[in-house]
Every structure is written in structure tokens, then in C-alpha cells.
Amino acid sequence: MTSTSAGELKVETVRLHVWFGTALVLREVDLRAPAGAVTALMGPSGSGKSTLIRCINRLNDTVPGFRMSGKILVDGEEVTSPEENVATLRRQVGMLFQRPNVFPMSIADNILYGLRLCGRVERKEGMRIVERTLKEVGLWKEVSRRLDMSALQLSGGQQQRLCLARALAVDPDVLLMDEPTSALDPKSTRVLEELIRTLVPQRTVLIVTHNMQQARRVSDVAAFLMADDDGVGELVEQGPASVIFASPTDPRTAAFIQGDVG
Numbered sequence: 295m296t297s298t299s300a301g302e303l304k305v306e307t308v309r310l311h312v313w314f315g316t317a318l319v320l321r322e323v324d325l326r327a328p329a330g331a332v333t334a335l336m337g338p339s340g341s342g343k344s345t346l347i348r349c350i351n352r353l354n355d356t357v358p359g360f361r362m363s364g365k366i367l368v369d370g371e372e373v374t375s376p377e378e379n380v381a382t383l384r385r386q387v388g389m390l391f392q393r394p395n396v397f398p399m400s401i402a403d404n405i406l407y408g409l410r411l412c413g414r415v416e417r418k419e420g421m422r423i424v425e426r427t428l429k430e431v432g433l434w435k436e437v438s439r440r441l442d443m444s445a446l447q448l449s450g451g452q453q454q455r456l457c458l459a460r461a462l463a464v465d466p467d468v469l470l471m472d473e474p475t476s477a478l479d480p481k482s483t484r485v486l487e488e489l490i491r492t493l494v495p496q497r498t499v500l501i502v503t504h505n506m507q508q509a510r511r512v513s514d515v516a517a518f519l520m521a522d523d524d525g526v527g528e529l530v531e532q533g534p535a536s537v538i539f540a541s542p543t544d545p546r547t548a549a550f551i552q553g554d555v556g
Contacts, residue, residue: 304329304498305350305468308365312345315359319345322364323529325517330495334513334535335502338555341519342527343502347470350500351387352380368468385412387468388461393477394453396445401428401437404445404456408464427459431489451482458489469493471501475508487512506551510539518547520555 305327312320320342327333335343345354352374354360366374373383385408397404402424409415409423424441428434433455437443445456454474461469471490475483490512493499503509509516516539517532531544542548549555 302329303327303367304369305333305500306365306367306370307346307349308367310346310349310362310364310366312342312349312354312362313360314357318524318526320527321522323519323527325529326532327498327500328515329498331514332490332494332499332501332512333515333517334509335500335517335519336504336506336509336550337519337527337530338521338550339504340525340527341521343519344472345527346519347389347472347500347502349374350468350470351384351389352378353389355380381412385464386466387470388464388466390454390458390461390469390471390474392473394450394457396448396453396456398444398446400442401445401448401456402441405460405463408460412464423463427462430462430492431455431459432485433459449482451478451485454478454482454486455489458486466497468498468500471499473502473504475503475505483508506539506553510535518542518544518550520546520550 303326307323307325310320310323311318323346335346337343348354349362350366365372368387397407405424405427406415406420425434428437433452436452445453448456475486478486487508490499490501501512513535515532516535518530519527520530521527531538531542531547538547539551542551
């Protein structure tokens with residue numbers, strides 16, 4: 295994949311429709327996420343936000359009954375074509391989930407897990423990557439003398455930052471985050487939000503969040519999704535976050551921001 299300069303689109307969906315079995319869950323979604331920015335995907339539960347970002351790095355492919363139409367583009371290249379290498383795509387497009395999903399192994403081995411799947415990692419280079427990514431997520435001072443300790447012994451907030459370090463170890467261009475602070479305490483949430491802002495403009499971030507205050511704090515672009523009366527998610531409105539929060543054009547967006555819909 296080629297690099298994308300700031301201001302250009304990094305991730306784009308074109309008339310995206312998604313089904314699980316016979317149920318249509320997303321209808322004609324045209325999402326535009328600029329390079330080097332944080333795009334917040336907002337909306338009530340059941341509006342298809344998580345389904346949308348899971349489509350981008352093809353995590354839905356193995357879900358029984360899943361199918362889609364339309365296009366998903368990263369750097370202008372369609373990533374849903376049969377020729378696309380999914381392993382390569384997931385090195386370009388990382389993922390952070392709602393709850394920390396550390397592996398039952400050491401802190402260092404957690405970070406190097408994805409790299410080792412792609413091939414042999416020399417010890418010296420591996421430790422350099424471990425140090426770099428732990429510093430990037432603000433964990434180095436806390437765990438530098440405990441790299442052989444089981445990651446399961448870390449606190450929830452530390453585990454989520456470790457998962458972020460693991461995602462960063464393969465140096466992705468794009469990071470998808472599915473409500474990454476929903477299981478964290480307020481202090482850990484603030485730490486992770488601050489980390490999100492440090493990731494741009496070198497990387498592009500798409501974050502699913504129900505928290506309007508969080509979306510205001512971290513996003514450059516906001517996109518609002520909502521399900522219609524048949525339960526089908528649609529992209530209602532998107533644009534600069536400052537504009538969406540101050541003067542949304544669609545009354546459904548305004549109602550959600552004001553807390554009347556949730």
C-alpha cells in the first residue's frame with residue numbers, strides 16, 4: 295500500500311451494505327476517514343459501528359452468514375478483493391478491542407507476538423521494538439524491569455496499553471479502536487485518550503465510542519450512525535468534529551449529542 299499525505303482520505307467505504315444471513319445490518323455507508331486524523335464513529339447501540347470497523351480489516355469474514363457489497367478502500371486500494379492478502383492488510387490496519395485481550399505469556403512476548411507470526415525476530419531487534427512501543431504507550435517506566443512477567447498480572451488499564459503496544463509493534467498505518475476505554479476506570483481512560491492523540495498525524499485512527507465527551511476530546515472528524523425503524527444502520531452525518539458537535543445538520547444527530555437518543 296502506498297502512503298497517503300495529510301488531508302487525503304486514508305479509509306473510505308463506498309455504498310457499503312452488510313448482511314448477516316438474511317438480515318441487512320448496514321445500508322449504503324459512505325464513510326470518509328482522512329489521513330493523519332482521529333475519526334470518531336458515534337451512535338446508539340445496534341447502529342452498526344463495530345460491524346463497520348470490523349469490515350475494514352476483514353474481521354467479519356469468518357462470521358457465519360456474513361456478506362457485503364460495495365467497496366472498502368485503504369490508501370485508495372480496495373481491500374475486499376480476493377487478491378488482497380488479509381495478513382498483510384492486518385499489519386497495515388491494527389485493532390484494539392473493548393476489553394484487553396492480552397495473551398497468557400510475558401509482557402515482551404505479547405508485544406512481539408504479531409511480529410513473530412510474520413517471521414523470525416532477532417532478540418536484539420525484538421527488545422528494541424519492545425522498548426520503543428512500551429515508551430510510546432507510556433508503560434516503559436512501569437514494567438521495564440518486569441518484561442518476563444505474565445501480562446495477566448497487569449492492571450486493566452496497563453493491559454489495554456500493552457494491547458496498544460502490541461498493535462503498534464507491527465507499525466500499522468491505521469488503528470481501529472472499538473470502545474477501547476469502556477472497561478477502564480476514569481484515570482486509565484484519560485491516559486488512553488491522551489495516547490490516542492499522540493498517534494496522529496503519523497497514523498490514522500478510527501474509534502467507536504458511545505461517550506460524547508470522549509468523542510469531543512479525541513476526534514478531528516465525527517461520523518454519526520443510527521439504525522432505522524427496521525434496525526438497519528445508516529451513516530446519518532459526518533464532518534469536522536467541531537462542526538458536528540456545534541451545529542449538526544440532521545436532527546437525529548442533534549438529538550443524540552444532546553442525550554435525547556442513546
